Amino acid sequence: MRECITYCCSSLVLWVLEVRLLLSLEPDAPAQLAGTVLGPLAPCTFLASKTHMLLVSGCANSQARSRIQRHGTEASALAASSTWAATSSTVFSCISGTPPRQGQNRRLNLSACSGSGGIGRGTPAGEEQILAEQQGSEKPPQASLIAMQPVKVYADRRSQPSRAVIIFCRVNQIDFEEVTVDLFKSQHLTPEFKKVNPMGQVPAIVDGRFKLFESHAILRYLASVFPRVADHWYPADLFTRAKIESILDWHHTNLRRGAATVVQHTALAPFLGLTTSPEAVEQAEKLLMQSLGVIESVWLKGDAKFLLGNPQPSIADLSLVCEIMQLEILGDEVRDRFLGAHEKILIWMDKVRKATSPHFEEANELLFQVKARMLQRKAAASNQAFEPSTKLKIASKL
Amino acid sequence: MQPVKVYADRRSQPSRAVIIFCRVNQIDFEEVTVDLFKSQHLTPEFKKVNPMGQVPAIVDGRFKLFESHAILRYLASVFPGVADHWYPADLFTRAKIESILDWHHTNLRRGAATLVQHTALAPFLGLTTSPEAVEQAEKLLMQSLGVIESLWLKGDAKFLLGNPQPSIADLSLVCEIMQLEILGDEVCDRFLGAHEKILIWMDNVRKTTSPHFEEAHELLFQVKARMLQSKAAASNQAFEPSTKLKIASKL
Ligand SMILES: N[C@@H](CCC(=O)N[C@@H](CS)C(=O)NCC(=O)O)C(=O)O
Ligand SMILES: N[C@@H](CCC(=O)N[C@@H](CS)C(=O)NCC(=O)O)C(=O)O
Numbered sequence: 001m002r003e004c005i006t007y008c009c010s011s012l013v014l015w016v017l018e019v020r021l022l023l024s025l026e027p028d029a030p031a032q033l034a035g036t037v038l039g040p041l042a043p044c045t046f047l048a049s050k051t052h053m054l055l056v057s058g059c060a061n062s063q064a065r066s067r068i069q070r071h072g073t074e075a076s077a078l079a080a081s082s083t084w085a086a087t088s089s090t091v092f093s094c095i096s097g098t099p100p101r102q103g104q105n106r107r108l109n110l111s112a113c114s115g116s117g118g119i120g121r122g123t124p125a126g127e128e129q130i131l132a133e134q135q136g137s138e139k140p141p142q143a144s145l146i147a148m149q150p151v152k153v154y155a156d157r158r159s160q161p162s163r164a165v166i167i168f169c170r171v172n173q174i175d176f177e178e179v180t181v182d183l184f185k186s187q188h189l190t191p192e193f194k195k196v197n198p199m200g201q202v203p204a205i206v207d208g209r210f211k212l213f214e215s216h217a218i219l220r221y222l223a224s225v226f227p228r229v230a231d232h233w234y235p236a237d238l239f240t241r242a243k244i245e246s247i248l249d250w251h252h253t254n255l256r257r258g259a260a261t262v263v264q265h266t267a268l269a270p271f272l273g274l275t276t277s278p279e280a281v282e283q284a285e286k287l288l289m290q291s292l293g294v295i296e297s298v299w300l301k302g303d304a305k306f307l308l309g310n311p312q313p314s315i316a317d318l319s320l321v322c323e324i325m326q327l328e329i330l331g332d333e334v335r336d337r338f339l340g341a342h343e344k345i346l347i348w349m350d351k352v353r354k355a356t357s358p359h360f361e362e363a364n365e366l367l368f369q370v371k372a373r374m375l376q377r378k379a380a381a382s383n384q385a386f387e388p389s390t391k392l393k394i395a396s397k398l
Numbered sequence: 399m400q401p402v403k404v405y406a407d408r409r410s411q412p413s414r415a416v417i418i419f420c421r422v423n424q425i426d427f428e429e430v431t432v433d434l435f436k437s438q439h440l441t442p443e444f445k446k447v448n449p450m451g452q453v454p455a456i457v458d459g460r461f462k463l464f465e466s467h468a469i470l471r472y473l474a475s476v477f478p479g480v481a482d483h484w485y486p487a488d489l490f491t492r493a494k495i496e497s498i499l500d501w502h503h504t505n506l507r508r509g510a511a512t513l514v515q516h517t518a519l520a521p522f523l524g525l526t527t528s529p530e531a532v533e534q535a536e537k538l539l540m541q542s543l544g545v546i547e548s549l550w551l552k553g554d555a556k557f558l559l560g561n562p563q564p565s566i567a568d569l570s571l572v573c574e575i576m577q578l579e580i581l582g583d584e585v586c587d588r589f590l591g592a593h594e595k596i597l598i599w600m601d602n603v604r605k606t607t608s609p610h611f612e613e614a615h616e617l618l619f620q621v622k623a624r625m626l627q628s629k630a631a632a633s634n635q636a637f638e639p640s641t642k643l644k645i646a647s648k649l
Contacts, residue, residue, distance in 0.1 A: 212497055217494075224489050225489055248468075248500075249467045252500065257504070
């Protein structure tokens, strides 16, 4: 408790400095502050975020620091926006004298801080809200702290980006509700689901009235908006983050394109009614092999534990490993053809599994069931020389 | 501080997006041309900058980065004078922009770039094109344009998502679509003619980034003119398209 008070006091000093900085640099800063200093707690959360911001920029590469300092607010606000929620939750618990809650990770409505643009707009306009936790010492006096409904995660666990989102939510104890969209039953093509994601793809999320698709964008969003997601998942440090962004972008047109095409054109083709061309398969195999080579030689070089030599996994580790896991349904032989020669990748995958255990294994259970069923069918087909069953009607690509 | 080095070929659409972004935001940068037609992206020196051998890539001090979206995010975050609308700090607005950027890779870019490669550039790339590949790419491109128009430009949106100012997603997508110019006016109109909103939006993006937008696209229009000439020459004199333009790899 004493440490918390010290923390808050020193933060206050920093805050005053920051306010000065703001006033001197931003013409509409007073309005922003007026919107900020609403409840007795609001300034605390604000100062905490500012302090955190300074700490963040303090740790960052000196180049970024000087750039940030040159400008004072805008760039550092960016760096801080993702740590903002986390810091405020710490301060709330400090003030109420309780350690951060160990249970579910609930998004906080930082409505006290919804000043103009920038930092900490807590909730999209008009979003449904539930007044949360009215009881117990966690409720800060007079704070407009509002917890939200669980995030709805629309997913099919046979889909690799869906699994990445589910594992991320579980590991970070995000309060979410999984809504299964069965691709094999074409549920992604229903008008109801199109209202959630007009692209008709999983994963997609709905957070209050805020809808989002594309797994990477979802992971970034969840990491930024939920208070207790550890920084390593999506680091506030701009340089570390930029390198992770680069991998995420690369993923789309390299690893994913290679792996997903191989899976579609081989394992799934009979069920998808896809006419596969040997060239398409060959090209995809080449791209997949190249991509695995890049991961190993560029991002896992030396004895890197996780991508980029980071000591902890990021959303890029999770996303890429889930993609590679999909190769399981090609059968052990084909999988080993791709992964056998890449020992570092195998070790890294195991590290990611361990760091996210038991949620990783649990989310992959269905995949192994699909694999087993496919093997059975294959065996049956070759024994009795009949066509692969079309019971598994996959309406579209996984 | 040293200027940021931007390795680019202005014939490449993501390269142009980064250059325009730097100019509009008065970022102190130095453009280093990596001529794809001369295979400069395959040299060992450039591989040290970007092991993937692609443009754009940047070097900021000792910090190296590739992938245009990642570069745009980085520059928007690290440079003080970049206005918030390019990459908003607001988490909700930002998330929607991220979603468009991710979507771009596997939809608009895949459609547009494949089409350009398999038609306009194929003879220079020595690519064997299949009618199916072209057909698939055309379908994906048409679908993608439809999505942009009906989803992100609905109502009378000035910019994507109805934002009053452009973001890095506007810039990235518009640069991609501009690449269709080298297919010639007829083909270009076939795709864009039916998408009036897209044309208006592209013009909005051009205007807000003028004159840097036009300047960065000058080379593209030169390439287009040369391609038309060699096409005309080829059909007049019935010889193979000139191989003077040797493009070592895909744009
Ligand atoms: N880039 C997207 C990919 C989403 C995707 O391709 N989802 C697949 C399942 S893995 C899907 O829903 N396919 C159904 C379809 O495209 O119709 C992401 O990362 O979220
Ligand atoms: N996703 C990348 C695409 C980069 C890319 O494909 N660059 C092309 C030019 S547009 C290139 O350098 N091609 C040469 C090659 O791939 O060998 C980005 O947005 O930066």
